[in-house]
Amino acid sequence: xxxxxxxxxxxxxxxxxxxxxxxxxxxxxxxxxxxxxxxxxxxxxxxxxxxxxxxxxxxxxxxxxxxxxxxxxxxxxxxxxxxxxxxxxxxxxxxxxxxxxxxxxxxxxxxxxxxxxxxxxxxxxxxxxxxxxxxxxxxxxxxxxxxxxxxxxxxxxxxxxxxxxxxxxxxxxxxxxxxxxxxxxxxxxxxxxxxxxxxxxxxxxxxxxxxxxxxxxxxxxxxxxxxxxxxxxxxxxxxxxxxxxxxxxxxxxxxxxxxxxxxxxxxxxxxxxxxxxxxxxxxxxxxxxxxxxxxxxxxxxxxxxxxxxxxxxxxxxxxxxxxxxxxxxxxxxxxxxxxxxxxxxxxxxxxxxxxxxxxxxxxxxxxxxxxxxxxxxxxxxxxxxxxxxxxxxxxxxxxxxxxxxxxxxxxxxxxxxxxxxxxxxxxxxxxxxxx
Amino acid sequence: xxxxxxxxxxxxxxxxxxxxxxxxxxxxxxxxxxxxxxxxxxxxxxxxxxxxxxxxxxxxxxxxxxxxxxxxxxxxxxxxxxxxxxxxxxxxxxxxxxxxxxxxxxxxxxxxxxxxxxxxxxxxxxxxxxxxxxxxxxxxxxxxxxxxxxxxxxxxxxxxxxxxxxxxxxxxxxxxxxxxxxxxxxxxxxxxxxxxxxxxxxxxxxxxxxxxxxxxxxxxxxxxxxxxxxxxxxxxxxxxxxxxxxxxxxxxxxxxxxxxxxxxxxxxxxxxxxxxxxxxxxxxxxxxxxxxxxxxxxxxxxxxxxxxxxxxxxxxxxxxxxxxxxxxxxxxxxxxxxxxxxxxxxxxxxxxxxxxxxxxxxxxxxxxxxxxxxxxxxxxxxxxxxxxxxxxxxxxxxxxxxxxxxxxxxxxxxxxxxxxxxxxxxxxxxxxxxx
Numbered sequence: 084x085x086x087x088x089x090x091x092x093x094x095x096x097x098x099x100x101x102x103x104x105x106x107x108x109x110x111x112x113x114x115x116x117x118x119x120x121x122x123x124x125x126x127x128x129x130x131x132x133x134x135x136x137x138x139x140x141x142x143x144x145x146x147x148x149x150x151x152x153x154x155x156x157x158x159x160x161x162x163x164x165x166x167x168x169x170x171x172x173x174x175x176x177x178x179x180x181x182x183x184x185x186x187x188x189x190x191x192x193x194x195x196x197x198x199x200x201x202x203x204x205x206x207x208x209x210x211x212x213x214x215x216x217x218x219x220x221x222x223x224x225x226x227x228x229x230x231x232x233x234x235x236x237x238x239x240x241x242x243x244x245x246x247x248x249x250x251x252x253x254x255x256x257x258x259x260x261x262x263x264x265x266x267x268x269x270x271x272x273x274x275x276x277x278x279x280x281x282x283x284x285x286x287x288x289x290x291x292x293x294x295x296x297x298x299x300x301x302x303x304x305x306x307x308x309x310x311x312x313x314x315x316x317x318x319x320x321x322x323x324x325x326x327x328x329x330x331x332x333x334x335x336x337x338x339x340x341x342x343x344x345x346x347x348x349x350x351x352x353x354x355x356x357x358x359x360x361x362x363x364x365x366x367x368x369x370x371x372x373x374x375x376x377x378x379x380x381x382x383x384x385x386x387x388x389x390x391x392x393x394x395x396x397x398x399x400x401x402x403x404x405x406x407x408x409x410x411x412x413x414x415x416x417x418x419x420x421x422x423x424x425x426x427x428x429x430x431x432x433x434x435x436x437x438x439x440x441x442x443x444x445x446x447x448x449x450x451x452x453x454x455x456x457x458x459x460x461x462x463x464x465x466x467x468x469x470x471x472x473x474x475x476x477x478x479x480x481x482x483x484x485x486x487x488x489x490x491x492x493x494x495x496x497x498x499x500x501x502x503x504x505x506x507x508x509x510x511x512x513x514x515x516x517x518x
Numbered sequence: 519x520x521x522x523x524x525x526x527x528x529x530x531x532x533x534x535x536x537x538x539x540x541x542x543x544x545x546x547x548x549x550x551x552x553x554x555x556x557x558x559x560x561x562x563x564x565x566x567x568x569x570x571x572x573x574x575x576x577x578x579x580x581x582x583x584x585x586x587x588x589x590x591x592x593x594x595x596x597x598x599x600x601x602x603x604x605x606x607x608x609x610x611x612x613x614x615x616x617x618x619x620x621x622x623x624x625x626x627x628x629x630x631x632x633x634x635x636x637x638x639x640x641x642x643x644x645x646x647x648x649x650x651x652x653x654x655x656x657x658x659x660x661x662x663x664x665x666x667x668x669x670x671x672x673x674x675x676x677x678x679x680x681x682x683x684x685x686x687x688x689x690x691x692x693x694x695x696x697x698x699x700x701x702x703x704x705x706x707x708x709x710x711x712x713x714x715x716x717x718x719x720x721x722x723x724x725x726x727x728x729x730x731x732x733x734x735x736x737x738x739x740x741x742x743x744x745x746x747x748x749x750x751x752x753x754x755x756x757x758x759x760x761x762x763x764x765x766x767x768x769x770x771x772x773x774x775x776x777x778x779x780x781x782x783x784x785x786x787x788x789x790x791x792x793x794x795x796x797x798x799x800x801x802x803x804x805x806x807x808x809x810x811x812x813x814x815x816x817x818x819x820x821x822x823x824x825x826x827x828x829x830x831x832x833x834x835x836x837x838x839x840x841x842x843x844x845x846x847x848x849x850x851x852x853x854x855x856x857x858x859x860x861x862x863x864x865x866x867x868x869x870x871x872x873x874x875x876x877x878x879x880x881x882x883x884x885x886x887x888x889x890x891x892x893x894x895x896x897x898x899x900x901x902x903x904x905x906x907x908x909x910x911x912x913x914x915x916x917x918x919x920x921x922x923x924x925x926x927x928x929x930x931x932x933x934x935x936x937x938x939x940x941x942x943x944x945x946x947x948x949x950x951x952x953x
Contacts, residue, residue, distance in 0.1 A: 156914055158926070160925050163872070190915035377857075386865070426861055478628045490595050
């Protein structure tokens with residue numbers, strides 16, 4: 084049933100300046116596509132089934148541009164480490180377990196269920212290097228109704244023996260086997276090429292991935308300029324590259340060069356330390372930045388210059404980066420992004436104004452949504468992803484505006500308790516429980 | 519009933535280095551005082567009533583050294599402002615409403631109830647300048663079973679007409695009226711002298727408060743060195759003071775000078791920009807620092823040098839600082855403190871190591887608890903404040919240690935949902951709901 088009307092207090096972004104507010108209004112969906120928001124219901128939609136959410140808030144679904152499914156198991160633990168140590172002591176040992184499909188089923192089952200009830204409607208997800216477990220993850224995600232990209236990770240360098248891929252050839256062969264194995268199997272769950280990051284990939288592997296990307300016209304996701312220690316290591320490994328992003332670009336894994344026949348984009352997570360050349364190349368190639376503020380705090384990376392990226396008109400969305408970030412809550416990612424931008428303004432560069440709440444909301448909806456097409460807004464023609472929010476568990480003595488209620492929900496109530504219903508591309512995947 | 523045994527997975531701090539872990543152990547309470555934690559129950563306690571919490575975690579109650587009760591109404595809203603603008607546009611207009619006792623009853627009723635179900639067992643609380651509403655707040659808090667200090671705010675300078683106190687004399691008179699009005703009325707709710715901060719107080723008022731403090735032997739709470747704009751303003755107002763804290767110290771409102779007959783301490787919130795002289799005076803006078811990381815982010819103040827304060831052996835605890843901070847959750851304050859300390863290390867001074875989880879837990883329990891006496895630990899002789907935590911709503915596929923479960927709860931589940939029971943000084947104020 085993809086033709087309907089939702090009634091309630093509706094908020095969404097057209098641009099990053101200002102959240103649009105429609106009290107007690109109508110959101111029309113036909114064939115999974117928004118026909119817009121109306122203060123009174125136009126005649127031609129009056130025969131559509133209408134669901135009245137009363138005083139509740141209705142907003143676009145939130146988009147998570149960067150999350151690691153296998154790391155969900157240890158979210159919020161082992162946080163007293165910096166990136167490179169954290170990878171060796173936390174990430175790699177956990178990821179090695181996913182060779183065992185029984186363990187993967189249990190762990191990914193939890194992940195998929197928690198993502199289903201979260202605020203996220205779209206996500207770009209790292210699995211592990213294991214192709215069988217990655218297929219399993221895709222099956223589980225397909226069943227949730229979420230729309231996702233999922234990547235089998237490529238890593239043939241600098242990882243423990245029980246996790247590393249034995250060679251570039253084997254990594255590539257497993258990738259092709261994975262891609263061919265899922266061909267045509269899923270409606271909502273798509274593959275994305277996922278070189279872990281430059282330190283994990285030999286040049287031979289990058290070369291193979293370049294070919295695979297061309298052959299399959301795949302999108303790409305990876306990590307970029309996250310941490311000073313990591314960046315120094317990349318310089319050692321790749322002395323010929325002009326900057327970190329150039330390592331990917333040399334193998335056509337960095338967006339789409341002008342005139343490229345490739346149709347799918349690239350997400351680079353973090354970009355905490357991207358310099359002018361890297362920024363210019365991201366802009367030219369249409370690379371999406373996944374800004375992951377919680378992760379950047381937890382593993383002591385630093386603060387990304389998000390205002391600069393916005394000023395320069397780069398594509399940007401937010402990422403939870405579980406388990407560098409401790410939670411899949413994209414409401415939390417929104418408010419973390421604001422808080423971090425304030426510390427950037429105060430401690431790094433006071434010409435870069437902090438993000439406003441409206442801007443952070445935009446990034447978490449339409450900003451990241453653009454990676455998935457016309458996603459993240461209720462404007463006419465957008466795929467209809469929506470959350471219905473109940474903020475009754477947050478008592479208050481005074482009258483609140485819709486904007487205040489939304490801001491408060493993001494700062495306080497961004498937990499699953501308040502998310503009562505969820506629509507993805509016009510399909511209701513989470514129905515309001517009647518008490 | 520203040521004599522009992524609690525059984526469960528018990529964690530607490532003796533010092534800031536390391537959390538003690540007692541799986542499946544016994545916490546003994548006699549007359550509200552801990553008799554210690556035992557791996558097997560000593561013979562002499564076997565006749566005490568025993569409550570078995572099974573797999574749940576039992577930890578000391580958390581201590582909030584700094585929170586504004588009237589600002590609870592707008593927690594998580596209007597966050598796109600810096601301190602001095604935020605005060606004028608958010609704090610002052612809301613606080614002015616508390617002249618109306620009906621409004622105060624509604625708003626403070628919400629605050630008291632939410633504090634009761636929160637992780638906090640002890641708190642030091644700002645009310646408004648209104649003595650009647652402050653008495654009402656104290657009544658409501660007394661009923662919760664929490665142990666708190668509450669202060670009627672003093673402010674006779676630089677505030678809107680509908681909030682400012684007309685003169686130092688009137689402010690002092692209302693303070694005395696408030697103190698005399700509550701004399702002997704409460705077991706758990708104590709008064710604390712509360713000059714708002716230096717910009718809000720004339721020197722005439724500070725002089726009056728000095729006398730009141732001496733006459734009533736009161737503790738003191740205020741704000742210190744929070745924000746560069748505020749600090750510059752204090753310098754203008756008080757050119758004769760050597761530093762911000764000196765303004766308070768000149769009126770005996772800054773801890774206890776050596777040899778002072780005063781027996782009650784002082785809490786100074788924030789201390790983001792305290793210099794060496796101020797630090798030395800805080801140390802000499804035993805001033806408690808309330809570190810409020812969320813607030814320092816939200817109103818763009820900066821990052822307090824907590825490692826420096828720990829190295830120097832200053833008294834320190836954590837504060838939620840609602841509504842500069844958006845939530846009363848002291849679990850959130852713990853993890854915010856860790857995250858901020860990582861950004862301090864990365865961006866300000868890389869000789870100051872980030873806080874560990876164990877250190878943040880110590881600050882939120884025994885560190886701040888010391889302001890209330892022997893509070894914040896389960897060591898023998900401590901007043902027994904305890905939380906019982908259920909983390910079953912946070913699924914995981916692998917076996918977890920107690921430390922991992924606690925760290926994860928703080929980072930993720932620090933919401934009221936997981937707090938199933940709560941004891942304050944041996945009294946159970948929140949009983950486990952049986953489903």
